[in-house]
Amino acid sequence: MIEMINKKILTLLLLLLAAGTAGLAQDEKPAPTTIQPTIMAIPFTPEGRSLRQNFERNDILRIAITKVKEAFDDRGVNTIDFRAKLKQLNNTGALTDEQQRSIKDDVVALSGADIYVEVEAKKNHSSTGNSVTVIMTAYDAFSGESLANKVSTSPKFKTTNFAKLTEKAVEAEIDNLLNTIQEKFNDIVENGRTIVLNIGLSEDADYDFDAEVDDSGDLLSDLIEDWVQDASFKNYYHLQGVTDTKMIFDLVKIPLKDDRGRSYRVSKFGARFKKFLKSKGLDASRVINGNNLVFTLK
Amino acid sequence: MIRKIVLSLMLMNILACTPTQQLVYQRTGMVTCSTHDRMSITLVAEGQAETLNKAVSFAERNAIENLLFKGIPKSNQEKPLISDESKAKVENPGFFSSFVDNRGFQEFVVSSEVADDYLSGKVHFVKQKIVFDLTNLRNYLQKEGIVKKFGI
Numbered sequence: 389m390i391e392m393i394n395k396k397i398l399t400l401l402l403l404l405l406a407a408g409t410a411g412l413a414q415d416e417k418p419a420p421t422t423i424q425p426t427i428m429a430i431p432f433t434p435e436g437r438s439l440r441q442n443f444e445r446n447d448i449l450r451i452a453i454t455k456v457k458e459a460f461d462d463r464g465v466n467t468i469d470f471r472a473k474l475k476q477l478n479n480t481g482a483l484t485d486e487q488q489r490s491i492k493d494d495v496v497a498l499s500g501a502d503i504y505v506e507v508e509a510k511k512n513h514s515s516t517g518n519s520v521t522v523i524m525t526a527y528d529a530f531s532g533e534s535l536a537n538k539v540s541t542s543p544k545f546k547t548t549n550f551a552k553l554t555e556k557a558v559e560a561e562i563d564n565l566l567n568t569i570q571e572k573f574n575d576i577v578e579n580g581r582t583i584v585l586n587i588g589l590s591e592d593a594d595y596d597f598d599a600e601v602d603d604s605g606d607l608l609s610d611l612i613e614d615w616v617q618d619a620s621f622k623n624y625y626h627l628q629g630v631t632d633t634k635m636i637f638d639l640v641k642i643p644l645k646d647d648r649g650r651s652y653r654v655s656k657f658g659a660r661f662k663k664f665l666k667s668k669g670l671d672a673s674r675v676i677n678g679n680n681l682v683f684t685l686k
Numbered sequence: 687m688i689r690k691i692v693l694s695l696m697l698m699n700i701l702a703c704t705p706t707q708q709l710v711y712q713r714t715g716m717v718t719c720s721t722h723d724r725m726s727i728t729l730v731a732e733g734q735a736e737t738l739n740k741a742v743s744f745a746e747r748n749a750i751e752n753l754l755f756k757g758i759p760k761s762n763q764e765k766p767l768i769s770d771e772s773k774a775k776v777e778n779p780g781f782f783s784s785f786v787d788n789r790g791f792q793e794f795v796v797s798s799e800v801a802d803d804y805l806s807g808k809v810h811f812v813k814q815k816i817v818f819d820l821t822n823l824r825n826y827l828q829k830e831g832i833v834k835k836f837g838i
Contacts, residue, residue, distance in 0.1 A: 563763060
């Protein structure tokens with residue numbers, strides 16, 4: 389009898405152990421990790437006009453920016469407040485009128501936003517009712533590349549509550565805007581980021597791109613193109629043009645992450661290219677501006 | 687002779703009792719957006735089957751499949767929630783069997799009512815008005831790893 393009870397206890401323990409192990413196995417399924425970018429809504433400002441004045445004097449634009457930010461917040465997207473950043477910029481440096489034009493770049497750079505959305509809003513008055521049109525254009529802050537744009541007009545209502553009309557216009561398209569941005573992200577993950585590579589020669593260089601710099605018999609331009617092809621993500625690149633003093637790759641794809649899962653920056657690609665040039669006995673200076681990489685061979 | 691007549695009658699009887707052909711589900715693009723807001727989306731989907739209940743069920747499935755895999759024109763969900771249907775189905779066969787085939791999606795149906803129903807021959811053609819809880823549907827798909835959160 390005791391033996392039978394012991395057997396039952398043993399079976400029960402084994403079953404519990406098996407269930408526990410199964411549970412652990414299920415728990416082990418890693419959740420997909422997503423890097424959430426930060427977004428900042430900023431006012432669209434025509435060339436030559438002050439961004440600050442445009443923001444402060446245009447009530448419908450301020451409403452639209454607030455509504456766009458709210459809509460992102462509601463969807464759990466990390467946002468940065470434009471007004472706060474503008475204020476911070478004002479506090480950190482005394483801005484003169486001559487500097488106004490560059491405020492947009494400064495705010496974007498200071499904010500640390502990954503994406504900025506330029507917002508434009510317009511009131512429409514008519515005898516059949518009023519409406520608001522909102523234009524939203526999302527840009528990659530790093531490269532300046534356009535990610536998505538949407539135009540949305542609210543339904544017409546016989547009201548002067550433009551805040552509500554703006555909200556309706558924003559709400560109608562904000563999901564589609566986010567979905568389009570997400571599609572672009574998916575494409576970046578799949579096909580890599582785009583950078584531009586400009587290579588030139590310094591004035592005192594005693595060779596050009598038609599020179600042979602090693603024993604292979606290939607021209608320097610051919611060697612560089614072969615290297616770019618090998619180094620670009622999925623060998624995807626486009627050579628816009630080549631002369632004896634200049635080479636412009638207007639599209640070179642680089643991966644988002646390296647083999648060890650770390651961010652692959654433009655500077656890393658630049659460092660690899662510099663090493664390649666060094667292996668050919670060439671010295672070069674390097675300038676990185678956003679997704680633009682400029683090399684000057686000496 | 688009598689035997690032949692009896693056999694013929696029996697055969698006719700059997701043929702008369704044969705059920706009408708069962709209609710099977712087929713996805714169509716006949717799904718439109720009625721209204722939408724931040725939390726929900728109201729779709730009008732069409733379905734057809736030999737019974738009203740079955741036609742309603744087909745219409746609901748048509749609505750969720752369009753929302754998941756195709757996107758709804760002139761709505762806040764113009765892009766599908768799942769961008770690559772075949773890849774998602776290959777990677778998560780169990781999920782879709784339970785969520786779509788076995789109607790797990792009903793958890794996210796806020797309301798479903800027949801907007802129109804007409805009988806043509808023995809087939810019901812219905813237009814079904816369905817309200818989906820979009821926010822929770824999206825959150826659920828993210829939690830199950832079927833769609834990614836916003837980001838890279």
